[in-house]
Amino acid sequence: MAKPVTAFTCTACGASHRKWSGRCDACGEWNSIVEEAPLSQGPGRGLGAARGRVIPLTGLSSDEPPPARSASGIAELDRVLGGGLVPGSAILVGGDPGIGKSTLMLQAAAAFARAGARAVYVSGEEAGAQLRMRAGRLGLADAPVRLGTETALRDILTTLDTERPDVAVIDSIQTLWSDTVDAAPGSVGQVRAAAHELVTFAKRSGVAVILVGHVTKDGQIAGPRVVEHMVDTVLYFEGERGHQFRILRAVKNRFGPAGEIGVFEMTGGGLAEVANPSALFLSERGQPNPGSAVFAGIEGTRPVLTEIQALVAPSTLASPRRTVVGLDGGRVSTILAVLEARCGVPFAGLDVFLNVAGGMRVSEPAADLAIAAALLSAREDHALPAETVFFGEVSLSGALRPVGQAENRLKEARKLGFSQAILPTVQKVEGTDGMRVTRAADLTSFTGETFGAG
Ligand SMILES: Nc1ncnc2c1ncn2[C@@H]1O[C@H](COP(=O)(O)OP(=O)(O)OP(=O)(O)O)[C@@H](O)[C@H]1O
Numbered sequence: 001m002a003k004p005v006t007a008f009t010c011t012a013c014g015a016s017h018r019k020w021s022g023r024c025d026a027c028g029e030w031n032s033i034v035e036e037a038p039l040s041q042g043p044g045r046g047l048g049a050a051r052g053r054v055i056p057l058t059g060l061s062s063d064e065p066p067p068a069r070s071a072s073g074i075a076e077l078d079r080v081l082g083g084g085l086v087p088g089s090a091i092l093v094g095g096d097p098g099i100g101k102s103t104l105m106l107q108a109a110a111a112f113a114r115a116g117a118r119a120v121y122v123s124g125e126e127a128g129a130q131l132r133m134r135a136g137r138l139g140l141a142d143a144p145v146r147l148g149t150e151t152a153l154r155d156i157l158t159t160l161d162t163e164r165p166d167v168a169v170i171d172s173i174q175t176l177w178s179d180t181v182d183a184a185p186g187s188v189g190q191v192r193a194a195a196h197e198l199v200t201f202a203k204r205s206g207v208a209v210i211l212v213g214h215v216t217k218d219g220q221i222a223g224p225r226v227v228e229h230m231v232d233t234v235l236y237f238e239g240e241r242g243h244q245f246r247i248l249r250a251v252k253n254r255f256g257p258a259g260e261i262g263v264f265e266m267t268g269g270g271l272a273e274v275a276n277p278s279a280l281f282l283s284e285r286g287q288p289n290p291g292s293a294v295f296a297g298i299e300g301t302r303p304v305l306t307e308i309q310a311l312v313a314p315s316t317l318a319s320p321r322r323t324v325v326g327l328d329g330g331r332v333s334t335i336l337a338v339l340e341a342r343c344g345v346p347f348a349g350l351d352v353f354l355n356v357a358g359g360m361r362v363s364e365p366a367a368d369l370a371i372a373a374a375l376l377s378a379r380e381d382h383a384l385p386a387e388t389v390f391f392g393e394v395s396l397s398g399a400l401r402p403v404g405q406a407e408n409r410l411k412e413a414r415k416l417g418f419s420q421a422i423l424p425t426v427q428k429v430e431g432t433d434g435m436r437v438t439r440a441a442d443l444t445s446f447t448g449e450t451f452g453a454g
Pocket residue numbers: 095096097098099100101102103104125137214266267268269
């Protein structure tokens with residue numbers, strides 16, 4: 001018969017649990033699991049209880065032209081959306097509090113409106129005067145955006161259904177309140193119900209709906225991950241505090257490639273597009289320093305060069321520090337282990353600090369060789385060759401493995417004034433674009449050639 005309904009949900013990752021526990025074993029977050037009001041299982045539910053209606057089934061072919069996407073004219077945004085906004089799509093824009101979500105969305109709404117789309121911006125967080133002040137500061141006061149301040153989902157849906165704009169921004173999903181759910185705004189139940197209704201409305205009406213969601217550490221407030229599966233496109237707006245760079249990253253897109261990024265800079269006049277992110281991320285780089293390695297990466301469809309910085313110092317701690325910012329900690333541990341076990345370069349008793357300059361986050365395995373190079377260079381206190389970029393994946397055996405899009409990486413490096421690339425022996429390259437290519441079969445031979453006898 002009916003299985004018991006899962007009644008506990010992690011507010012950080014949305015995982016369902018059968019019982020409460022202090023730590024979510026899906027995402028590792030503490031105090032993030034809350035009890036959800038169980039779905040009612042009345043006699044009308046389930047198969048066999050009552051017969052439903054027959055839904056019409058169709059073939060796969062269609063004579064209808066694909067829906068025209070609307071572009072905002074903000075190239076960094078349009079690319080991340082997969083080439084513009086698809087009518088009737090639902091988009092989630094998540095990000096840390098204060099990172100600039102409202103700024104970006106107000107700019108986007110204004111850009112869509114100026115490009116001829118009808119845009120509505122509904123805020124449940126800020127007063128109208130506050131929003132108009134921001135619009136004034138951003139130079140958007142004359143943009144034909146229709147503004148509303150409301151948190152009641154029913155009223156918002158009725159308004160959107162009457163207005164039928166091309167795009168509606170809802171800022172934020174956590175402030176919405178649906179009277180069909182008996183739970184506080186921001187709770188998993190409310191956030192899911194509100195997202196579900198808005199997504200359904202988008203599909204039915206053809207209005208593109210953009211939901212803003214705060215990434216939160218507060219267990220009582222549901223984070224954007226709770227609704228990721230409901231929407232077509234999930235974008236995260238990222239950046240380090242203290243840096244003015246912001247990255248809009250598509251982590252899921254039913255209408256375009258995931259992994260695509262848009263780069264912005266936060267200025268007094270709002271978010272400015274960064275057309276050449278490599279130049280920006282390398283701008284702080286001076287003379288070649290020990291511990292610095294330039295990685296020729298690919299983010300989405302675009303090559304992006306970043307500087308990986310390592311510091312290795314004697315530790316006074318029983319278990320030395322491993323502080324990693326902007327890179328995957330697990331990946332770094334693996335590379336350290338490979339350096340120790342395969343190349344005989346010990347890091348025991350040494351603190352290791354690693355980060356990506358400019359607040360960028362790099363998750364490509366292709367960065368392995370650059371990470372290893374930065375670590376070795378820092379440990380040996382020996383600068384890597386000047387004007388050199390690195391890419392290649394490191395396997396557990398210490399062998400270097402090939403990566404995709406070598407030509408694009410080399411081309412971008414060339415464009416930014418680099419003259420040499422160090423990459424895996426097995427890497428196929430069609431045309432080096434005038435770059436000098438140095439190859440290494442594994443980390444041991446790379447270490448030997450670059451730093452003498454390891
Ligand atoms: N006058 C200003 N000059 C420069 N930058 C500003 C100015 N006012 C705000 N900012 C920037 O805008 C950021 C806040 O942007 P915004 O309100 O869009 O973020 P948010 O992600 O929507 O935040 P919240 O979580 O509060 O909704 C600030 O952190 C600051 O960097």
